[in-house]
Amino acid sequence: MPQVTWKGVITFDLVGVPVQLYAATRSTAVRRSTRCTRRTAAPAKKAAPAKKTAAKRAAPRKAS
DSSP states (O other), rough: OOOEEEEEEETTTEEEEEEEOOOOSOOOOOOOOOOOTTOOOOBBBOOOOOOOOTTSSSOOOOOO
16 A cells, blocks of 8 residues: 655635645656637647748838
8 A cells, every 4th residue: 555645634714724745656758738618628629830921021111
């Protein structure tokens, strides 16, 4: 049986919840979460960085 690493109580106002922390039994990679679309909850595609176009760049103004 694994040994308890930490033992304590977490309290929320008047309610106390006993907690015991155990060491991991095996090492695994952490799975990264993916962003989802709001309408379909399908994985969202990565958006390409916006390209700068000539129209978006500010043209130097002529002194009048």
